[in-house]
Amino acid sequence: MIARRGESNAGASDGTSVAADDAVLVDGSRIAVLGGGPAGSFFAYFLLDMAARVDVRLELDIYEPRTFAQPGPTGCNMCGGIVSETLVQNLAADGVFLSGEVIQRGIDSYMLHTDVGSVRISTPHAEARIGAVHRGGGPRDVTEPRWESFDGHLLARALGVGANLIGSRVEEVGLVDGRPSIRVHGQEPRRYDLAVVATGVNTSLLKALEGLGIGYRRPSLTKTLIREYHVGAEAIRTSLGTSMHVFLLNIPRLEFAALIPKGDYVTMCLLGEEIDNALGDAFATSKEVRAVMPPGWEPEARSCQCIPHINVRGVEKPYADRVVFIGDSGVTRLYKDGIGAAYRTAKAAARTALFEGVSEAAFGRYFMPVCRSIRGDNRIGEVAFRLTRLAQRLRILRRAILAITIEEQVRGRRPRLSSILWDMFSGSAPYGDIFTRMVHPALLWRGLLAMPGALVGRTASTLHERSTGG
Amino acid sequence: MDGTAVLGRIYADGETVARQGDVGDCMYVVQDGEVEIVAEHDGHETVLRSAGRNEILGEMAIFEHRPRSATIRARGTARILTLDKRNFLRRINEDPSLAFRMIETMSHRVRDLSAEVVELEERLRAAGALVR
Ligand SMILES: Cc1cc2nc3c(=O)[nH]c(=O)nc-3n(C[C@H](O)[C@H](O)[C@H](O)COP(=O)(O)OP(=O)(O)OC[C@H]3O[C@@H](n4cnc5c(N)ncnc54)[C@H](O)[C@@H]3O)c2cc1C
Secondary structure, eight states: OOOOTTOOOTTOTTSOOOOOTTOSOOTTOEEEEEOOSHHHHHHHHHHHHHHHHTTOOOEEEEEOOOOTTSSSGGGOOOSOOEEOHHHHHHHHHHTOOOOTTTOOEEEOEEEEEETTEEEEEEOGGGOBOEEEOOSSSOSTTOSSOOSOOHHHHHHHHHHHTTOEEEOSOEEEEEEETTEEEEEETTSOOEEOSEEEEOOOSSSTHHHHHHTTSSOOOOOEEEEOEEEEEEOOHHHHHHTTTTEEEEEEOOOTTEEEEEEEEOSSEEEEEEEESSOOHHHHHHHHTSHHHHHHSOTTOOTTOOSEEEOOEEEEEOOSOOEETTEEEOGGGSOOOSSSOHHHHHHHHHHHHHHHHHHTOSSHHHIIIIIHHHHHHHHHHHHHHHHHHHHHHHHHHOHHHHHHHHHHHHHHHHHOOOOHHHHHHHHHHHTOSOHHHHHHHHTOHHHHHHHHHHHHHHHTTOOHHHHHHHHHTO | OOSOOOSBEEEOTTOEEEOTTSBOSEEEEEEEEEEEEEEEETTEEEEEEEEOTTOEEOTHHHHOOSBOSSEEEEEEEEEEEEEEHHHHHHHHHHOGGGGHHHHHHHHHHHHHHHHHHHHHHHHHHHTTOOOO
16 A cells, blocks of 8 residues: 555555555655566566656655676576566556567467477467576677677666666675664665665675575576577577477486577576486487587587576465565566566566555565466466476377377367466466366377377377478 | 567558457557558547557457457558457456556556547537537
């Protein structure tokens, strides 16, 4: 709920108010956003946009030490750089236009590669519904950036609606008389009415926040691997094209592997349990990857590599009085659409703070349901990924999957499996929704019918040639 | 079209994006170029308006299950992004603020239409055709 300073909301007649005495945002309220990645910038942008609609003037500082225009790891929030179908659509509805200066490539299809063949899964009407971006200024060897950083673009939008940028790392967060106080190196602490933690998980600050006495426990993490390869726009056009390439290979500990075409670079992205360099090399040198990359490409000749952490189990209680955790530092989607989850939690926190208040009770009642929905869905996602792992191990299953998908894509049968694979790879639908479709009797029946062919090992490469018209 | 958009699909000059009379299950956001909204009646076409970058179109299909009231057609080459009805409604259910801009768009249109009604009425009155 909103109140002007000095106005009391005690005894609200509708009885819905959960805000403690003055735990509401009013003209002049001060908000600190810790981290100017997607979660922080989305929060700032939507909070200030909504506040302007209801005529509340807020003071909002974003603390972000990175210069996103800078090439290499110092300017980058390390990720595959896929802006999901859902997020593209949500932002379009919100009026946030993403131009080709930020989106390096519009993705209109997925290619699924296995050791027994490949198949293309296209969007309806061959529409580019997914965006491929670089989060920072691009890989280390970029000399003249041709595209804008995605995170830099979002941050600029937040600054455009009135947020202030403080280009320093937050070293300490305290609570003084129940209000957050934020300190950066060499400066006196500043007091705020609300602290929004959007630092992601690759920071030591989260450990310090566990000691704040607000019941916060860091999310569970695992290591991932990203490599960038410069191959040039023309070579990308003739090899990977406008498809994201996803691999279902029998490599232990690997849950998800993809090659994502950008403007001049190809991003290799590996997710799974404690991914390391050796696993990265095993994948990069596989015959399936070589077949997709342009001729003459050398797996050793990479421009950049990083081993960031990913949040695999969200925080139980990502809020307290006047403190809220959004994006990766709180709850995110398992393996997919992390930027989309940052958008969802950021907006839920902004709506709650502005319209319901900044008390623990308000966040519990209005912000937490979105986190709970993501967490609940992740549990189903874990089962769905276990099934994918089974397919990675069992060749017969890979053959059947390929055969069914090709039937659907080439013969125009109802795309039951194709839509599941699409949503699973792109993160476009909740895992619960995907799982329900996975166990649909009609699909299971199709699977059963495909088994004899898969058993006798009808080669999928011929099926692939049919699917791509080759 | 200035070629600075990469999302959505390219429509050639004159190509139909959505047809009057079809039951729609999506709305559109123009990414690049221009489209015109055309109403067909008794074999005549009336261009209602045109729309450019970042404008929402065909949003009535999101809330009504009725045939589209007009045709959307590319004027020159245009790039258009589709927003699916089912997914969009599900997302509004979680985040009602997603509908803010659509309501804003619709309210602008009502305002424009009201102004047009007044203008037409005045023109008719001036022509002596309106008898009260
Ligand atoms: C290998 C990998 C691939 C991925 N691929 C995708 C993908 O393709 N698509 C997708 O949607 N998601 C993907 N994700 C997930 C995605 O990266 C995250 O979900 C997303 O970045 C979360 O945004 P955030 O703003 O919460 O955190 P971050 O992006 O991590 O941003 C946090 C910001 O906080 C700043 N910060 C940190 N500490 C401090 C401090 N003490 N003071 C001030 N500022 C601080 C950092 O500098 C940073 O800018 C991937 C993740 C991994 C690991």
